[in-house]
Amino acid sequence: MLNHIFLDAAPAAFSVSNVTILIIIILILLLLTAITAGAETAYFSLKAKDINYLKTKEQPSARQAIQLLEQPKQLLATILVANNFVNIAIVITTNLLVSQLLPPDIGQVMSFVIQIIVVTFLLVLFGEVLPKVYATQNNMRMALFAAPVLKLLTGLFKPVSNMLVSSTNFIEKKIGSTPTANLSSEDFEHAIEITVGHTATREEVNIFKGILKFGNITVRQIMRTRMDVSGIPYDYTFPQVQKYAIEVGYSRMPVYRENLDKVAGMIHTKDFLPHTEDDAFDWHALIRQAYFVHEGKLIEDLLHEFQQKRIHFAIVVDEFGGTSGIVTLEDIMEEIIGDIKDEFDEEDVNFKKIDDYNYIFEGKTLINDVCRVIGTSSETFENVRGESDSLAGLILEISGKFPAVNETISFEEYDFTVLEVDKMRITKIKLTINEPSEMDEE
DSSP, rough: HHHHHHHTTTTTTHHHHHHHHHHHHHHHHHHHHHHHHHHHHHHHHHHHHHHHHHOOOOOOHHHHHHHHSSHHHHHEEEHHHHHHHHHHHHHHHHHHHHHOOOOOOTTTHHHHHEEEEEEEEHHHHHIIIHHHHHHHHHHHHHHHHHHHHHHHHHHHHHHHHHHHHHHHHHHHHHHTTOOOOHHHHHHHHHHHHHHHHTTTTTTHHHHHHHHHTTTTTTTTHHHHEGGOOEEEEOOOOHHHHHHHHHOOOOOOEEEESSSSTSSSEEEEEGGGGTTTTTTTGGGGGGGGOEEEEEETTTHHHHHHHHHHHTTOOEEEEEETEEEEEEEHHHHHHHHHHHOOOOOTTOOOOOOEEEEEEEEETTSSSBHHHHHHHHHHOTTTTTTTTTTOOOOOHHHHHHSSSSTTTTTTEEEEEEEEEEEEETTEEEEEEEEEEOOOOOOHHO
């Protein structure tokens, strides 16, 4: 009976133009099924660093891809519904085409078998194997290519997709899904303390913790902010450059025109050595090309780039192309092994410990450094820090306004007291950690 249904679906005869139209329709449908099948593999194989990379891209397809990934269940339902609709359309259209190309005297059983073979070959090869193999090897490219199509299909099949997602959620609640072991970074850190804490030194335990968190840290979290960057103006004379290099004591510095948003390159102070006696030397010939990175880049990827390019220094830029700061190889390594001190570093200049519950920090101190000093997780202020990286920025995020001197802003068991303000910049802050006994009183 099934072969009668397929064979009766076609009229007795087709013109050449109709056959051509059917072939074009089949090709379009095969392209759609390839896109949906490949997109399923591409989107659900993206890693965290791939998603972070997409967030830094300004092209429309990247923004569409991020929007799709924000609702993974809706995305999967749309892909599956669209893929099934397209496959059914391919089966029907191919049946119409093949039945008209076969000789009229061929048996019905043989005709049915040929149609099954042709349809299966097309769907498996062009709808499964080829797109999924390509998507596995080029998941980012496939995700960007498929984003506009999936965005259109999401709107087209939204009622059906919503119904499937709602049904799935209802069934999960009724049956009761097995809870997955979602271990937080605190759980991993606790596991490290248990497994190696008794045999390793505190420095070794901190290295283990640094390795654990290394893959999720962005350049913005460790960079030296713009206000702390020492750059050389392009119009300086060679004696001025030498004097400035001696004053700041850095081996690598950016060179800029007018302001730090217009970086002309970077300079290695060791290149000055052969020319120290020549005040008329044109030092601009020593300027090297600067390497620019986005502030959202993962430091794990940046470390690989530093190794490949054999560089130690990069200019950090924001989404508008302005200079946010600088990052060095030393900054990256410190996230694993802790602070690296050399003969020029000053000890403990950024904070003062009064006792175990009271500290004084500079406003520009990074939040991650504050957490490291007071011995708490770097995720303690994650929900309230917003886009801030420094302690001063954290206070502005919590208070929602610019605080006055001696004003105290509280968050959970932490009290932040503003000690000094320079114009519109918080320069010194006292951090008080309330004792557990005080927090438990009601």
